Amino acid sequence: MNDSAPVAVDLALVGGGGAGSLVLAALHRHGVRGLRVAVVDPVRKHGQDRTWAFWGRPGGDLDPLLSASWDQVEVTTTARRRVLDLTPLRYAMLRSAPVYARAAEAERHLGVRRIDAAVTGLDDDGAGVLVRGADGVPLARASWVLDSRPRPPARPGRTSWLQHFRGWWVESGGPLFDPARAVLMDFRTPQPGRGVSFGYVLPVSDRYALVEYTEFSPGRLTDDGYDRALRGYLGRLGLDPAALTVREVEDGVIPMTDAPFPRRPSPRVVRLGTAGGATRPSTGFTFSAMLRQADQVAGALAAGRPPVPAPAYPRRHLWMDAVALRALDTGRVGGPEFFDRLFDRNPAERVLRFLDGDTSPGEDLAVMRSSPLLAMTSAVVGDAAGRIRGRLCRPVG
Missing domain, CATH: 3.30.70 (Alpha-Beta Plaits)
Incomplete structure (x- = not known):
């Protein structure tokens, strides 16, 4: 792009990797039309550079792209080997090449503008966002920006x-x-x-x-x-x-x-992917939440609403993750023991839905009861004390 004036668009996707590609495909799938879209990224993604594994119900939109899927999985410790039936879910493998290819096809249908440049700044004035490149050069003026670049958390976590x-x-x-x-x-x-x-x-x-x-x-x-x-x-x-x-x-x-990842660092900038809280703190799983974010963004735009997805996980799940991380980090509970009990005392389908943030409060209680109670209670107390110390020590203003 050599134009001196910034491109005027309705939506700028800053980052064209997995999260951005899923958004493009979702926009096309939801039949969004008449939206001026730009993708701003110095690299055009293609080929096999990563593999995503996730669980869900068969018959979804991604089925034609899958490399493989399994109705059964093994969880093995030194003590035993457990074969889990995932019905009605299944575990699936998705490689990046077909995801990038589908996004490229969606780009053509949507008339997306590509800007092959790195973004160095997002200036949000409340009415729109100026996307800046090297040396502060204006690249685009967007009504909304979806930013999927990896970002550090707002402040360090306790774990x-x-x-x-x-x-x-x-x-x-x-x-x-x-x-x-x-x-x-x-x-x-x-x-x-x-x-x-x-x-x-x-x-x-x-x-x-x-x-x-x-x-x-x-x-x-x-x-x-x-x-x-x-x-x-x-x-x-x-x-x-x-x-x-x-x-x-x-x-x-x-x-x-358990560090916070702000989903909206400014009024018209929305973060997606890991930077937008899509990574589950206790497991690192990310893909299913990215997929939900993309579908919610596209659904909102198709309905004429702001492209702001819901939080990736309920707050109670983030608290449970913080407690689990603290218990693991302090050695109060061993990792193999923790996951072995989780799968031993719950249906596999419940565990997988819990890890995806899709369980009810009653199911969450069942998951909590299956963990080592004494160790987890100690971790709860430690987490509460850490939160209080964090609030007391946090700078004012």
Whole structure:
């Protein structure tokens, strides 16, 4: 873009990754017409750069794009292996390439303007937002901005962990995997001193699967640390890493924190994705909330309302997450024990809906009763004390 005057649009999507792509597809699906839209991002996303795994009911809009789905998953500890029937839900894998391709198709139908530039500022005067690029150059003037760029929280949380992982897409010369069943959590990995680790396996066929090592802990590993962990996990599965071909490697880091992520930093700027609170603090799951945000934004615009989605999770769930994180962080409860009890004492469908923020208060109580009560009660007291200290120490003005 070489024009000196900023482009006038109704909606500017700052960031064209997963959250922005889902919004574009939702606008097209909801039949939004006559809306001037711009996507502002220095990079045009395409190809396979990430994989999302999520659960939901079959028959959704994303079904034609899925790489695989499973009605059963395994949760394994050193003590036992549990096979969970997810009916009426299913666990699904979605790779990024078809999501980006669908967004590109939606762009063409919607007549979206692309601005290939990094955004350095959003000046919101209450009537609109001036989107600025390098050296403060005006790029666009938008009635509303949806900002999905990664952002730090408004202030540090009482507990701040990371979900960090590395996955190998491995291919074998013969049948090794069961394509009818995914491994959701396998806690037979060596557990870190402070945190929890697990492996999982998402098979696309009997010879091709994503095998991943994940940690919930305060800090990342080295590259060699992730590779050692993956080789060790493959050995635990009875697989020889030397007999497998690694076709792709995926890495990721997702915040797990009770720190606040403001959804509306100014009147006409709305944040989406992790920056807009879509990441579940206790698990790092993000995709389902991003999908809800996109659908709510598109539905609001189709009805002539402001594009402001609802909070990604109920406040009571965020409080429960803060307590769970504190219990894990202080060592009051072990990660494998916590998740093992969660799945052992609740129907799998309830656990998955809880992790998606879709359970009733009565179901939430059932989930709470299934956790180690003494340890969690201690964490509740500690969380309350931390909140009081935070309010007393917070600067005034």
